[in-house]
Every structure is written in C-alpha cells, then in structure tokens.
Amino acid sequence: MSAIIQVKNLVKKYGNFEAVKGISFEVKEGEIFGLLGPNGAGKTTTLEIIETLREKTSGEVIVDGFDLDKHPNEIKNIIGVQLQAAGYYPNLNLKQIIDLFAGLYNREVDALALLDTVNLRDKAKNKFKELSGGQKQRFSIATTLINDPKIIFLDEPTTGLDPQARRNLWELIKQLRQRGCTVVITTHYMDEAEELCERVAIVDAGQIIALSTPNDLIDELLATGFQRKKEVKAANLEDVFLNMTGREWRES
Numbered sequence: 634m635s636a637i638i639q640v641k642n643l644v645k646k647y648g649n650f651e652a653v654k655g656i657s658f659e660v661k662e663g664e665i666f667g668l669l670g671p672n673g674a675g676k677t678t679t680l681e682i683i684e685t686l687r688e689k690t691s692g693e694v695i696v697d698g699f700d701l702d703k704h705p706n707e708i709k710n711i712i713g714v715q716l717q718a719a720g721y722y723p724n725l726n727l728k729q730i731i732d733l734f735a736g737l738y739n740r741e742v743d744a745l746a747l748l749d750t751v752n753l754r755d756k757a758k759n760k761f762k763e764l765s766g767g768q769k770q771r772f773s774i775a776t777t778l779i780n781d782p783k784i785i786f787l788d789e790p791t792t793g794l795d796p797q798a799r800r801n802l803w804e805l806i807k808q809l810r811q812r813g814c815t816v817v818i819t820t821h822y823m824d825e826a827e828e829l830c831e832r833v834a835i836v837d838a839g840q841i842i843a844l845s846t847p848n849d850l851i852d853e854l855l856a857t858g859f860q861r862k863k864e865v866k867a868a869n870l871e872d873v874f875l876n877m878t879g880r881e882w883r884e885s
C-alpha cells in the first residue's frame with residue numbers, strides 16, 4: 634500500500650520549547666494508524682499540523698500528494714477532522730448542524746442516516762449541549778464524515794466513554810476503514826490501539842521512539858525476556874461488566 638501521509642523531519646516550537654523534535658513517519662492508504670504517547674508528547678500538535686490547523690516550525694508534510702505548504706485547501710477537502718465543541722452552534726440541533734456543514738462543504742448529506750451510524754437519530758432535534766459526554770463524542774465523529782473524507786483524524790475519540798460505547802465506536806471506526814478510509818487516531822488506551830491499529834508510532838517528548846505493528850512491538854518486548862508479573866486470567870473485570878450490562882449502545 635502506498636503512503637497517503639508523509640511527514641518528514643517535522644519540528645514545532647512554542648517559543649523556546651520544542652514540542653515536536655524532527656519526527657518522520659508515513660501513514661499507508663487504508664490503514665488505521667495510531668499515535669500513542671503520554672500527556673504532552675506532541676500527538677495533538679502533530680495531528681493539528683497535518684490537519685492544517687497549526688503552523689509548523691519546519692519540516693515537510695505531504696497528504697495524498699499535496700504539499701501542506703502549497704496546497705492546504707486541497708488537503709482540507711479530503712480530510713475529516715473532529716471539531717472542538719465551540720464549533721457546534723449552540724442554537725442549532727444536531728440535524729441542523731449537519732445540514733449547515735454539508736452546505737459549507739457543498740455536499741448532499743442524509744443527516745438522519747449519518748446520525749444513525751453513531752446511534753443518535755433519536756437526538757436529531759436536540760442541541761449539542763443537551764448530549765451526554767459519550768453522545769458528544771459520537772456526534773463529533775459523525776461530523777468528520779460529512780465531506781466523505783479519504784482520511785479521518787480522531788484525537789482520543791473514546792475518552793470518557795463507557796465500555797459499551799467504546800466497543801461500538803471501535804466497530805464504527807473499523808467500518809470506516811472497510812469503506813476505504815484511512816484513519817489516524819490518538820489514544821491513551823493500549824487495548825484500543827491493539828484492537829484497532831495496523832501500525833502504531835509511540836511518541837515520547839516530541840520524538841518517535843518506536844513504530845511498528847502492535848504484534849511486532851509485543852514480540853520484540855517478549856524477545857528481551859520480559860514477562861508480566863501477574864498471571865493473567867482469561868477474563869477481566871471489564872468482561873464481567875459487559876457480560877452483565879450488555880454490549881448495546883447505552884445512554885441514548
């Protein structure tokens with residue numbers, strides 16, 4: 634598969650502080666690529682530079698053949714980005730917000746069908762502020778799909794969600810990949826990265842310290858003789874919780 638995103642020697646300085654220290658990586662077309670790292674590692678900064686939302690200090694970013702420096706608008710056309718809550722006009726309901734964005738993108742969108750994909754059809758007439766945390770996350774993922782993008786960027790999409798909602802969002806993200814979308818995701822949940830990502834980059838203090846498939850990274854660690862201290866049971870507390878409370882969407 635060819636690279637749909639190429640990042641070369643990307644540097645971002647905030648004043649004297651270098652948040653991103655010359656990182657390079659490629660995302661292949663059609664994969665789910667994870668950026669993992671502790672708080673402050675530089676994940677959001679890197680994503681927002683690729684999304685054309687932040688200025689880089691130096692380096693090169695090519696998205697689907699378009700150079701970020703020369704063709705930012707072409708890049709904007711083919712990517713889906715989760716908006717910050719402030720973007721969701723407070724007096725409009727969910728259907729109206731989707732219709733508004735569809736108009737801005739000059740696209741025909743079936744708002745109710747789109748809300749169905751994130752199980753929010755029942756909330757079509759509600760305002761964004763009337764949604765629960767999980768519902769807000771789901772709505773923000775729906776809005777990334779309005780312009781039928783080639784690449785979707787998801788910054789910690791399942792933070793704050795209950796176990797059912799997380800799993801259902803994982804299914805949604807896998808469906809997006811099946812449609813041919815490339816997905817770039819940041820997460821602090823390693824189970825999520827293992828479940829979803831073909832490849833992950835581990836970012837620490839502005840540098841990529843590992844980049845491979847989750848499986849290969851685990852095998853490399855095991856090859857050093859690493860062993861978990863505790864015997865792992867074949868189920869965990871989350872399995873108990875899901876078994877008792879079901880796997881369907883909640884709080885809708």
Ligand code: ATP
Pocket residue numbers: 647652670671672673674675676677678679
């Ligand atoms: P988290 O997991 O907490 O979201 P992150 O990996 O996404 O973290 P960034 O938000 O990219 O990290 O931040 C990287 C570093 O750059 C942090 O030390 C942060 O304080 C700093 N930083 C981010 N934005 C700015 C800004 N606008 N001005 C100054 N420093 C900033």
